[in-house]
Amino acid sequence: MSSRDAVDAIYVADRETDFVTGFASAILQSNVARLAAVATQVGLLVLLAHGFSIESFAFRKVLAMALVGFVIHHLLPMAMRLPFFVLLSLAALVVVVLPMNALLLAGTGAVLIGLCHLPIAFGWRLALIVAAGIVLVLGRAAWLPMPGYEVVWPILGSMFMFRLIIYLYDLRNGSASFGVWRSLAYFFMLPNACFPMYPLVDYQTFNRTYFNEPSPWRMYQVGIKWIFRGMIHLLLYRFVLQNAIIGADYVADAADLVRYMVTTFLLYLQISGQFHIIIGILHLFGFNLPETHHNYLLSSSFTDFWRRINIYWKDFIQKIFFNPVYFRTKQWGPATAMSIATLVAFFFTWLLHSYQWFWIRGTFLITWQDTSFWTLLAVFVLVNVLYEQRFGRNRLIKGKRRSAGSRVLLGLRTIATFCTIVTLWCMWTFQGSFSEWLEFMGNMAVIDLMTALGILAGLAGLGLAGALFGDTEREYSAGQKSKRSPVAPETDFAFWRSAAAVTALIVMVPAVVKFRDDLPLGATAVNVLGDIRRDQSLHVRAERDQGYYEDLTNTKTYNLALWELYNRRPVGWVLSIGQTDAGRSVPDKFHQFELAPSKEVEFMREDVSTNRWGMRDRDYKKKKPPGVYRVALLGSSITMGWGVGDNETYENLLEDRLNREHSGELYERFELLNFSVPGYADFQKLWAFERALEFGPDVILWEVHATGYTWMVNHLARVIRMNVPIPYPDLQKMLEANGISARTSGLTMRSKLRALAPELLSWIWVRMLRECAARGIRLQAVILPRADQMRADEEHLAEMARYAREAGLPVLDLSKAFRKVTNRRTVATAPGDAHPNAYGHRLLAEELYHQMLELPDWQTVLGEPPRQAARAETAGATTAAQHNSDGL
Amino acid sequence: MSEKIESTVKDYILREFLPGEDPAELQDDTPLITGGILDSIATLKLVSFLEEQFGISIAAHEADVDHLNTIGDIARLVQEKRGTKK
Numbered sequence: 001m002s003s004r005d006a007v008d009a010i011y012v013a014d015r016e017t018d019f020v021t022g023f024a025s026a027i028l029q030s031n032v033a034r035l036a037a038v039a040t041q042v043g044l045l046v047l048l049a050h051g052f053s054i055e056s057f058a059f060r061k062v063l064a065m066a067l068v069g070f071v072i073h074h075l076l077p078m079a080m081r082l083p084f085f086v087l088l089s090l091a092a093l094v095v096v097v098l099p100m101n102a103l104l105l106a107g108t109g110a111v112l113i114g115l116c117h118l119p120i121a122f123g124w125r126l127a128l129i130v131a132a133g134i135v136l137v138l139g140r141a142a143w144l145p146m147p148g149y150e151v152v153w154p155i156l157g158s159m160f161m162f163r164l165i166i167y168l169y170d171l172r173n174g175s176a177s178f179g180v181w182r183s184l185a186y187f188f189m190l191p192n193a194c195f196p197m198y199p200l201v202d203y204q205t206f207n208r209t210y211f212n213e214p215s216p217w218r219m220y221q222v223g224i225k226w227i228f229r230g231m232i233h234l235l236l237y238r239f240v241l242q243n244a245i246i247g248a249d250y251v252a253d254a255a256d257l258v259r260y261m262v263t264t265f266l267l268y269l270q271i272s273g274q275f276h277i278i279i280g281i282l283h284l285f286g287f288n289l290p291e292t293h294h295n296y297l298l299s300s301s302f303t304d305f306w307r308r309i310n311i312y313w314k315d316f317i318q319k320i321f322f323n324p325v326y327f328r329t330k331q332w333g334p335a336t337a338m339s340i341a342t343l344v345a346f347f348f349t350w351l352l353h354s355y356q357w358f359w360i361r362g363t364f365l366i367t368w369q370d371t372s373f374w375t376l377l378a379v380f381v382l383v384n385v386l387y388e389q390r391f392g393r394n395r396l397i398k399g400k401r402r403s404a405g406s407r408v409l410l411g412l413r414t415i416a417t418f419c420t421i422v423t424l425w426c427m428w429t430f431q432g433s434f435s436e437w438l439e440f441m442g443n444m445a446v447i448d449l450m451t452a453l454g455i456l457a458g459l460a461g462l463g464l465a466g467a468l469f470g471d472t473e474r475e476y477s478a479g480q481k482s483k484r485s486p487v488a489p490e491t492d493f494a495f496w497r498s499a500a501a502v503t504a505l506i507v508m509v510p511a512v513v514k515f516r517d518d519l520p521l522g523a524t525a526v527n528v529l530g531d532i533r534r535d536q537s538l539h540v541r542a543e544r545d546q547g548y549y550e551d552l553t554n555t556k557t558y559n560l561a562l563w564e565l566y567n568r569r570p571v572g573w574v575l576s577i578g579q580t581d582a583g584r585s586v587p588d589k590f591h592q593f594e595l596a597p598s599k600e601v602e603f604m605r606e607d608v609s610t611n612r613w614g615m616r617d618r619d620y621k622k623k624k625p626p627g628v629y630r631v632a633l634l635g636s637s638i639t640m641g642w643g644v645g646d647n648e649t650y651e652n653l654l655e656d657r658l659n660r661e662h663s664g665e666l667y668e669r670f671e672l673l674n675f676s677v678p679g680y681a682d683f684q685k686l687w688a689f690e691r692a693l694e695f696g697p698d699v700i701l702w703e704v705h706a707t708g709y710t711w712m713v714n715h716l717a718r719v720i721r722m723n724v725p726i727p728y729p730d731l732q733k734m735l736e737a738n739g740i741s742a743r744t745s746g747l748t749m750r751s752k753l754r755a756l757a758p759e760l761l762s763w764i765w766v767r768m769l770r771e772c773a774a775r776g777i778r779l780q781a782v783i784l785p786r787a788d789q790m791r792a793d794e795e796h797l798a799e800m801a802r803y804a805r806e807a808g809l810p811v812l813d814l815s816k817a818f819r820k821v822t823n824r825r826t827v828a829t830a831p832g833d834a835h836p837n838a839y840g841h842r843l844l845a846e847e848l849y850h851q852m853l854e855l856p857d858w859q860t861v862l863g864e865p866p867r868q869a870a871r872a873e874t875a876g877a878t879t880a881a882q883h884n885s886d887g888l
Numbered sequence: 889m890s891e892k893i894e895s896t897v898k899d900y901i902l903r904e905f906l907p908g909e910d911p912a913e914l915q916d917d918t919p920l921i922t923g924g925i926l927d928s929i930a931t932l933k934l935v936s937f938l939e940e941q942f943g944i945s946i947a948a949h950e951a952d953v954d955h956l957n958t959i960g961d962i963a964r965l966v967q968e969k970r971g972t973k974k
Contacts, residue, residue, distance in 0.1 A: 173949040208954065290922070307927060318928050319952070326932055327948040334936065338929070388929050392905065 031217075035074060037499045038220045042067045042284065044506045045227050051510055052533050054234055055274070056566035058096045058194040063281070065092055066190060070284045078211070082181040085285045089190040096193040097151060097565055105152045105159075106188065108136075112160055113183050122172055129164065140362055151561045154196040157359025159187050162200050162316065162352075169320055176207040190285065191278050194566060196360050197552050199275045199292045200312040201282075202319065209288040216286065218493040223283025224502055226276045226291075233273030235509075235532055240266045242790060243528055248431065248440060249713070249750035254447035257440075258455055261426045264547060268425075271310070271549050272296070297462075298470040300413040302380040303388060305421060313349075321348045335386060342385050346378030353548070361551065361558040370548070373428035380420070407467040414466025415459050429547030432747045440747060531790040534824065569830055577603055577642075577678050582610050590719055590727050591687040595640075595677055604643040604829065613695075616640050617674040618652070624696035627668035629861060632692035634685045635676035635703025636711075638784050638836060638844075642678055643829030648838040649674065653845035662862050676703065681711035686764050687727075693771065699778040699857075701812070702768070704800045706786065706793040712760065713753040720749065734763065758803065765807040778857055782848065783813045787828035787836050810855055817847035893942070893963040900937055901959070905930055916960045921953045931956060938962070944969035 046067050049060045069088040073081055093102040115128045139146035140153055149156070163186065170176045186206055192198050213219050245263040250256060275292040282289055292312050299305035306314055326341040350371065357365040402410065423441075430437045512519065516529040555563040560575055577583035578593065580601040585593050597614040600607065611619045624630050633639050633651050641649030651674045658670040673695055675688040685702065692700060716735075719726065723742050726732045735741070740752050753760075765779075772779045781804035783797050797815045804811050818840065821827050827840035836844060852858040894916055902911055905925060920926040926934060934956065935946050944966060950956075955965045 169949070173947075175949055175952075175954070204952070204954065303927075303929075319949075322928065323932075323948040323951050327951075330932075330936070334933070338932070385929060389933070392930075393927075 034217055034495060034499075035071065037496075037503075038074075038217070038224065038284075039067065039071050041224045041499060041503055041506065042070060042227075044503065045224065045231065048228075048231060048506060048509060052231075052235065054231055055277075056194055057568040058566040059191070061095055062092045062191055062194050065095065066281050066284060069190075073285055074216070081286060082185055082210075085190065086181055086184045086188065088285075089185065089188045089192075092190055093155075093188065093193045097155065097562070100148070101151050104148050105156055108152075108156060109159060109187055112164060113187060116164075116168060116171060116183075117178075126168065129168070137358075140359060142362070151559065151565065153362060154360045154555065154559055154562060155193060157356075158196045158198045159192055161356065161359045163187055163203070165320060166200075166203050166316065170203045176204045182207060189282065189287075191281050195274055195278060196555065196562075197271060197274060197549065199278055199310075200316045201289065202312065202315055205289060205315075206287060209290075211286040212288050217495045218498075219283050219286070219288045221493075221495065221498045221502065222288075223280040225498075226280030226283065228280075228502060228506055230273045230276030230278075230280060232509075233269045233276060237267065237269035237273060238532060239528060240269065242531055242534075247710075247750075248747055249754045251440065251443050251751070252446070252755070253451070254444045255451045255454070257443040258458075261422045264429050265422045265425045267547060267550060268309075270553055274553070275310075275312075295469065295472060297418065298414050298466045299417050299421070300410055300466060300470050301384050301393075301417055302377065302420075303384040305417060306377075306381055317345045317349055317352075321345050334389060338385055338389055339382060342382045343378060346374055346381070349378075350374035357548075357552065365548075368434055369428050369430060372434070373424055376424055402471065410470050411463035411467030414470050415463045418462055418466075419459075425547075429550075432745065436745050436747050527791040534788050534790060567830070569833075577608070577640075580608070582608055582616075583678070587722065588724060590724055591680075591684045592715065592719065592724075593677060593679065593684075606643065606645045606648075608641075609646050615674050616646075616649075616676070617672075618646075620671055620673055620695070622695055624671075625669075629667040629670050630695065630697045630699075631670065631672045632689075632695060632697035632700045633672060633674050633676055633703070633782075634680075634688050634692065634700060635782075635784070636680040636685075636705070637676075637678035638705065638786070639674065639676035639703050639782075640678055641674075641841070642835040643833065644836075644838045644841050648841055650836075650841040650844035650848060651676075653842060654848055657845065657849060658862070665863055666861060673697065679711070681715035682761060682764055683712060683715055683731075686768070689768055689771075693775065693777075697777055698861075699780060700768075700772065701780055701782045702809070703784055704781050704797070704804065705784045706789070706796050709754070709757040709761075712757060713750055716753055716760075717746070717749050720744075721746075728767075730767075731760075731763065734760075761803065762807060765804070765809060769808060779809055780855075780857070781809045781811045783811060783815045784844070785815045785817055786834040787818070787840055788824055788834040789815070789818065810857055812848060812851040812855065814844055814847045814851065817843045890963050890967060893966050894959050896941060897934075897938070897959050897962050897966075900941075901925070901934070904933065904937075914959070916963075917958050919957055920959070921957045926956065934962075938966060942966050942970060 046060070046064050048054070049063050054060070065088065069084070073084050073088070076084055090102070090106060093105060096102075097105065112129065112132060115125060115132060118125050118128070135144065136156075138144035139149055140157070167183070167186065171178065186201070186203055189201070211219075240263050244259070245267070246256060246260055248260060251260050272293040279287075279289050279292055290311070293310065294308045296305065296309040299308050322341045322345040325344045326337045329337040329340050331337075332340075353370065353374070354365045357363070426441075427437055430440065432440070513529050513532060516526045521529070551557060555566060556575075563569070577595070578585060580599075580603050582596055582599040582601045582603065583593065584596050595610050595614045595616055597610055597612050599610045602608070608616060611617050613620075613622070639649075639651060641651070646652070651672050655670060655672040658672075663669050673692065675692050677684070677688065680688065689700065689702075720735070720740060720742055726735070734756075738752055738756055740749055740756075744752070768779055771777075781801070783801050785797070786793065794815055797813075801811045801813055801815075818824065818827055818836075821843070827836050827843065829835045829837045853862065898911070898914055898916075901920070902909060902914060906914065918925070921931065931951055935951050938944065939946055946955075946965070946969070950965065954961075956962055
């Protein structure tokens with residue numbers, strides 16, 4: 001009896017058991033203490049995911065569902081477990097993408113599965129599926145209108161684009177058992193609803209490993225361990241995004257280049273993290289699948305890398321393309337057959353990456369980067385394959401018995417493989433032409449002794465890790481490693497030891513973050529840990545180049561509706577004011593975008609009104625009336641009031657307060673005019689400044705925030721590239737003097753602009769100060785925080801504040817406005833959106849008012865009302881305390 | 889018959905893929921593919937050996953963990969093939 005038959009026999013025998021007896025028996029046989037221990041660990045993982053905002057809100061919901069589902073699933077008789085898993089998976093689909101979308105997805109999927117099992121010849125079934133596939137391709141490419149599918153395309157693609165191929169292959173070869181529940185479980189498996197990038201699970205393996213151990217406890221523990229490991233990968237990924245990665249335009253020498261190359265490769269931690277979590281969750285439901293990744297950073301050859309990174313992909317390619325081609329060509333000799341099969345395998349790897357891109361993003365991906373990467377990797381792997389075929393490779397039954405010389409060699413090979421892979425990866429993800437990439441790599445020549453020593457030390461560390469840990473085996477559960485007999489005794493697994501160790505590790509993560517100040521860590525580590533709970537990936541992503549996997553995991557860039565569902569945004573949440581009548585693009589003008597006058601729209605579910613001058617503000621006369629003290633605010637989205645109502649912006653709140661508490665003293669009335677426009681960079685604000693001068697302001701408040709330089713570089717690069725006339729001759733000369741023109745290549749232009757940024761900002765301020773001095777206007781800088789402000793941002797803001805002071809601008813520093821808020825989510829408009837909400841704006845208004853009272857310039861305008869200031873502070877503290885307790 | 893197949897396969901694996909290893913450590917149920925002893929290249933070499941040695945033909949979809957993960961699995965496959973051939 002084969003292992004598959006044995007599992008089937010248990011399955012059938014159990015199905016024949018009477019339900020009540022089976023249920024009672026299952027409860028009696030279950031070890032309540034073990035079940036409680038496993039459920040506790042999964043519960044802790046759910047809390048960890050919520051506490052650290054791991055992945056999307058949808059994922060965290062599905063993980064919580066998996067916890068409840070796991071307990072029920074475990075207590076059910078075997079015959080009911082698979083149907084329950086299917087129902088749970090479909091329920092997760094409904095919860096994540098909402099009922100109508102789920103119905104459409106499940107219905108389409110059911111048709112595709114049904115076609116596979118029509119009682120006609122296999123060839124006809126295949127033809128029908130191909131025909132259905134063509135219809136779906138036309139729909140996905142938007143060549144055929146398929147209303148309702150917009151949201152579900154990436155998920156439908158993720159579920160069927162590869163699994164259908166594997167399923168048909170196994171169906172034709174009779175390689176596995178088939179049944180309704182098995183098929184539904186395979187295609188709609190639980191966490192898929194919230195992961196468009198999903199491991200390529202093999203149907204045969206999916207079946208073979210289903211409850212293939214006599215006792216489930218080891219399988220559950222492996223699952224928990226992998227979920228936890230996946231979360232650690234994701235936190236490391238967050239660390240890379242928040243603290244380590246730099247954009248290509250920042251690269252100026254070898255140290256920068258190495259940092260760029262390594263961190264770009266490390267972004268893959270997101271995929272390995274997600275895949276660990278997905279397979280870990282499946283373990284909780286009896287799918288005893290093997291590891292998807294195995295120490296891929298320590299690969300010691302190209303074939304080794306191919307076998308360690310995304311192993312399920314390698315298995316798929318081997319099964320569907322490599323083996324069949326090899327078997328068909330082996331009569332020409334093993335070396336020839338191996339060469340042809342390897343090249344065919346990589347050709348399809350390249351093609352299917354583009355195919356995957358198409359189903360998830362809806363566009364075709366044919367780029368020189370993609371083609372070169374897979375071609376070069378194919379050549380390297382082929383050379384390695386032929387070498388291994390001829391000379392073999394060192395294999396051991398138990399491992400870890402290498403000689404010292406062999407370990408040194410292993411370490412050196414690990415270094416060589418890593419260096420080659422990060423170079424290839426850098427080329428793959430590089431945004432620019434091949435010649436630009438070569439020029440970019442030339443930064444490696446800009447190296448000093450300390451950098452060279454640092455790089456050598458890093459490589460030595462990598463080599464040491466490779467020598468010590470590079471030959472560990474890929475992790476399988478015991479059921480696969482042994483003979484896979486379902487009746488094999490489970491003798492070598494210490495459940496309680498595993499449960500205690502994993503529980504301690506899970507608890508340790510939040511404990512270390514919570515008590516970081518009391519631990520013997522350096523200031524940098526404390527700062528990093530302080531930020532690690534905040535998911536700022538969307539914010540940071542917007543500022544860096546994207547790679548293949550980044551582009552596929554960042555749903556916001558290709559399917560806003562799905563992203564809204566994943567991130568608890570209300571459906572139809574408009575993401576740019578340019579999508580409403582209130583915003584309009586003016587691509588032939590220097591400022592590129594502006595607010596349209598006299599509009600009333602709903603934006604982010606709030607009323608947004610613009611006055612006749614195109615300000616998001618109340619109406620004001622152009623000519624300043626007598627007795628009025630006028631303030632002009634020049635900023636971007638936060639000051640404009642992104643995500644809050646007309647009367648909730650800090651600008652209007654402050655205006656109301658000044659008029660309530662200070663009018664009739666030195667001035668009859670205060671008017672705050674809001675010239676802010678979302679996305680405005682410094683040169684756009686300079687354009688707004690000139691508009692503001694027409695309104696006769698007494699003071700101008702210039703918003704400074706953490707993304708200042710990046711936005712300035714992006715805006716200038718865009719207008720230069722588009723040959724938009726630059727209305728400032730001095731600026732034009734400065735750009736020309738630095739070799740920046742429309743003919744400059746993208747990366748070079750950005751690098752030059754980046755280097756020039758402090759000088760450009762200084763030029764803006766000097767110009768504005770001159771204009772203001774001529775008109776008797778006071779110019780002041782306002783430092784604004786984001787709702788999810790990180791410590792790195794605070795450092796950047798402090799630097800900007802220093803620049804402003806050096807340029808002669810008084811500074812109103814609001815960067816600590818949210819200091820009393822322990823739960824930053826309570827001041828954000830929505831999860832994943834760092835704009836302050838109405839409460840955040842109240843805190844900003846309070847802080848700005850308080851700062852104004854401290855500034856001598858303002859004391860001459862407002863006088864010194866200590867009573868009001870004290871009251872303001874008390875009110876702010878009370879409100880903050882209320883919100884903190886709400887949040888907790 | 890099965891013992892002879894197992895012995896032949898074991899000798900081949902020790903000679904080709906595990907030179908210098910203690911033969912006693914390679915059991916009939918030692919995992920070959922999931923244990924990392926047979927990678928894709930080695931698996932195909934083993935298939936060629938089996939076809940040549942036992943005069944059988946193995947299909948592409950049979951060169952997998954279901955059929956070749958242990959010496960026992962391999963012996964069963966060879967026996968099945970030879971039985972089918974007769």
